[in-house]
Amino acid sequence: xxxxxxxxxxxxxxTAMPDFFYNNKLYYNPVExxxxxxxxxxKMPILWRLKDKVMRYGELxxxxxxxxxxxxxxxxxELEEEGFIKxxxxxxxxxxxxxxxxxxxxxxxxxxxxxxxxxxxxxxEFGVEENKNTGTKNRK
Amino acid sequence: xxxxxxxxxxxxxxTAMPDFFYNNKLYYNPVExxxxxxxxxxKMPILWRLKDKVMRYGELxxxxxxxxxxxxxxxxxELEEEGFIKxxxxxxxxxxxxxxxxxxxxxxxxxxxxxxxxxxxxxxEFGVEENKNTGTKNRK
DNA sequence: CAGTATCCGCCGAGATACTG
DNA sequence: CAGTATCTCGGCGGATACTG
Numbered sequence: 001x002x003x004x005x006x007x008x009x010x011x012x013x014x015t016a017m018p019d020f021f022y023n024n025k026l027y028y029n030p031v032e033x034x035x036x037x038x039x040x041x042x043k044m045p046i047l048w049r050l051k052d053k054v055m056r057y058g059e060l061x062x063x064x065x066x067x068x069x070x071x072x073x074x075x076x077x078e079l080e081e082e083g084f085i086k087x088x089x090x091x092x093x094x095x096x097x098x099x100x101x102x103x104x105x106x107x108x109x110x111x112x113x114x115x116x117x118x119x120x121x122x123x124x125e126f127g128v129e130e131n132k133n134t135g136t137k138n139r140k
Numbered sequence: 141x142x143x144x145x146x147x148x149x150x151x152x153x154x155t156a157m158p159d160f161f162y163n164n165k166l167y168y169n170p171v172e173x174x175x176x177x178x179x180x181x182x183k184m185p186i187l188w189r190l191k192d193k194v195m196r197y198g199e200l201x202x203x204x205x206x207x208x209x210x211x212x213x214x215x216x217x218e219l220e221e222e223g224f225i226k227x228x229x230x231x232x233x234x235x236x237x238x239x240x241x242x243x244x245x246x247x248x249x250x251x252x253x254x255x256x257x258x259x260x261x262x263x264x265e266f267g268v269e270e271n272k273n274t275g276t277k278n279r280k
Numbered sequence: 281c282a283g284t285a286t287c288c289g290c291c292g293a294g295a296t297a298c299t300g
Numbered sequence: 301c302a303g304t305a306t307c308t309c310g311g312c313g314g315a316t317a318c319t320g
Binding site for chain 1: 313
């Protein structure tokens with residue numbers, strides 16, 4: 001499985017990956033499909049947090065900087081609906097809800113991990129350093 | 141271009157987290173950084189096409205279904221500016237421009253490959269079937 | 281504590297027209 | 301052939317208020 005690519009015609013390439021629909025949305029390729037499942041600003045940080053531990057809503061909220069109440073809720077819902085995480089509600093007052101990763105979620109975390117390491121690699125190449133909050137102000 | 145800003149709350153300053161800036165944009169983690177370089181709808185399809193061959197603008201345009209003139213141009217510019225591809229202009233009439241992948245771009249393709257295969261994996265799990273061209277012009 | 285419901289601004293991306 | 305320049309729009313994601 002090392003760098004052996006068959007030569008193919010232009011037509012083959014074109015027809016190799018037809019468009020397809022999922023939930024009434026048109027996708028052009030598998031990358032789009034994958035990124036629609038685990039992409040966006042918050043899904044990966046969430047999956048990352050749950051990769052090896054069960055967490056309550058409030059814990060996630062505290063652990064993930066900048067995330068808003070609305071986004072945490074909606075992204076948790078989507079991840080749950082598509083089987084990446086599991087939601088367990090305890091019938092107590094006040095409410096207690098625990099989130100945990102599924103098998104599918106664990107597989108996703110592997111991908112997140114790869115992208116994350118690649119990101120770190122790129123940051124080095126681009127000379128980006130973490131924790132440079134100097135000059136941070138409300139801007140825009 | 142990449143001159144956008146995220147809003148930063150006062151809480152950001154108080155929280156010691158690995159946020160960082162690049163091109164005046166605030167990032168929360170390495171994944172975001174990576175996806176801003178090679179993410180979006182078109183960068184991966186473009187890199188994918190150039191992975192093992194030099195291509196002219198028109199060839200890319202023909203080979204990448206659905207991409208618009210504007211998006212192809214702008215994405216090629218960004219990929220070039222950040223060193224993922226190289227642009228070679230021939231001083232002839234009519235114009236001839238060739239795009240090729242760089243070392244950095246080749247590394248990126250490896251990641252694209254991984255995400256792509258993961259996408260195919262997910263599609264199987266989700267029971268997604270290929271759809272023939274329905275004549276749909278706009279997605280969604 | 282955890283979850284909805286609204287309102288809204290911004291940005292990626294499409295459509296279209298014009299140029300050397 | 302390859303490249304700009306505008307205009308437009310939908311949707312992600314932020315801010316805020318209300319609820320059991």
